[in-house]
Amino acid sequence: MQHSNEVIIVGAGIGGLTLALTLHKAGIACRIFEAAPEIKPLGVGINLLPHATSVLAELGLIDALAAVAVTTQESAFFNRHGQLIYREPAGRFAGYEQPQFSIHRGDLQTVLLNAVLERLGADRVLTDRRCLGATANGQGVSAEFADRTGVSYRVDGAALVACDGVHSVIRKQFYPDEGAPRYSGVNMWRGTIKAPPFLTGASMVRAGWLTHGKMVIYPIRNNVDDAGNQLVNWVAEIEAPQPAKRDWNGAGRLADFFPAFADWHFDWLDVAAMIESSEAIYEYPMVDQDPLPRWTFGRITLLGDAAHPMVPRGSNGAGQAILDAQYLAQRCAELGVSEAALMAYDHARVKATGDVVLMNRKAPPDRILQVIYERTQGERFERIEDVASAAELSEIANQYKRVAGFHLDDLKNRGTAESGAAV
Ligand SMILES: Cc1cc2nc3c(=O)[nH]c(=O)nc-3n(C[C@H](O)[C@H](O)[C@H](O)COP(=O)(O)OP(=O)(O)OC[C@H]3O[C@@H](n4cnc5c(N)ncnc54)[C@H](O)[C@@H]3O)c2cc1C
Structure with missing residues (x-):
């Protein structure tokens, strides 16, 4: 199998799918290779802030996203007694040109995947292709893949972008001694529940504090039944010893975290009842990695969580992957699919995203x-x-908005990649 002019994208997560769309828009051929046999809408909630939604707007996806997401109105902070500390408007409600979306990760992935299938064609996404490694040579790259039965495939391309997430095999290839993702000391339990709207009906809430338990709660789908309920996403976070499991789909146990929230009965939301009534609970440790000095080695580079896994405390994991995809496609459009383009991407985005990780x-x-x-x-x-x-x-x-590149003034001026902003 040979596609020597194409960019090989490893991984059909949020970063890989967005990159396929930005490269296609720039007139550059690409193909995605995904390890999973089937792309299933996994995960729970994600927030997309205005720097990321402006990239998705340029890809013409705002209406499709608005149809499945909740358009966030405000970000609000409470203590563990439910007392309001601070609130500020979000997205268009704060004067941004583009909205903030609170969305199910599976819905976001489905919108991106459908756009890839429509615009690039179904043959551009190959599932059941686990990347084993890649080598760069002067003119391109050669990558090894295997399917579930163990059959292996060699694919040649013009460049390879590793969008294979927090356990990236390509990152490991270049940094073999780095070790497993670094545990932050905070464990997370996540779930969803059908519930009536609370506060504005589109509020992103953070409450409590990590020592005794912090909650992040926001709706991610509207009108999920005839009663006008929403699908509400919650994440419980507590300082805890490092758990053994590191699987995005690993099951969690109520007894391990519920006691910290058992008396959370606010007049605007019964948090304890919400947690207790949730069907599935997932457990995942808050992990990241130290920023890397470089991602690009010849015609191979890293993108998204493979490049800069970060603790999910600023709604920027998916967003920075989306910004990477836009920036990389723009450099390839300007400089051709070349080592120079990948290095230009590296110079700007390594620094910008490293600042966000820290x-x-x-x-x-x-x-x-x-x-x-x-x-x-x-x-x-x-x-x-x-x-x-x-x-x-x-x-x-x-301060956080400035470093992560979504301060209102910076987005209005459409700054540089050095400030983390979309360009
Ligand atoms: C199953 C799953 C559930 C998640 N749930 C949440 C959530 O609820 N909330 C949240 O904030 N974040 C979640 N995330 C992480 C979130 O998607 C990322 O932090 C962010 O969107 C950056 O996206 P990414 O494309 O870099 O990585 P990811 O979205 O993690 O995508 C990586 C992709 O690469 C594929 N892959 C991995 N190894 C290989 C390989 N060797 N060869 C080929 N393909 C490979 C994976 O199957 C996956 O499709 C989840 C990730 C996954 C994979």
Whole structure:
């Protein structure tokens, strides 16, 4: 099997599918090789912030996404007693040109996959092709794949982009001594439930703090039944010893985390009842990796979680993969599919995303919760103004937006990749 002019994309996740669309738009041939025998809509909730949705808007996908997602209205922070700490509008409600979406990962992947199948053709996505490794030579790349039965395939291409996620085999090939993803000290349990709308009906809520338990809660599908219920996504996060499992689909046990939230009965949402009534619970450790010095080796490069896995505390994992895809396709359009294009991508995006990885560790938006927790020792407050001013809390949120490239002013000016922004 030989496709020597094509870009080989390894992995049909959010990054790989977006890259196929941005390359196709730039007139560059590509083909995706996915390890899974079938692309199933796995995962739970993801938030897409305006820097990512502006890329998806340029790909003409906003209507398709709006039809399946919740258009987020606000981001709101509460303590473990359900008292409001801080809230700010989101997406178009905050003046951005493009919306913020809260969406099921499977719905996002399906919208991207359908667009790839329609625009590029069904023969551009090969499933049951697990990449085993790749080598670059002066003119292109050669990659090895295997299917479930063990049959192996060699594929030649003009370049290879590894979009194979947090356990990337290509990353391991270039960094064999790096070790497993680094545990942050926080374990996560995730689930979904059909429930009536709460707050604005499109609020992204963060509550509590990691020491005693933090929750992230937001709706990801509207009108899932005749009663007007939504599909609500929740994530419980607690500082805990490192768990043995590291599988996005690994099952979690209620007893391991529920006690931390058993008394969370807010007047605007009964969190404890919501958790208890959820059917499936998934457990996944919060992991990332130290930023790498480079991703590009000849005509092979990394993208998305393969390049910059980050702890999910700033809604930027999928978003930065989408920005990578846009930036890489633009460099290939300008410079041809070449080592120079891949190096230009490397120079800009390694630094931009490395800053986001470190910011997610140090000062993501939920630092707002930490500040209040530390000042109140987790107790109720009389007036939030006596604990912290809105200006102080807003500055924490704004600092993160600047580093991650979605501050309103930066997006209006459409800055450079060095600031993490889409270009
Ligand atoms: C099953 C699954 C569920 C997830 N659920 C959530 C969630 O609920 N919330 C959240 O915030 N994030 C979730 N994520 C992670 C999230 O999708 C990523 O953090 C982000 O979107 C960046 O996307 P990515 O394309 O870089 O990686 P991913 O979306 O992880 O995609 C990587 C793709 O590469 C494929 N792959 C892996 N190894 C190989 C190989 N050797 N050869 C070929 N293909 C390979 C994988 O099957 C997958 O399709 C999930 C990821 C997966 C794979």
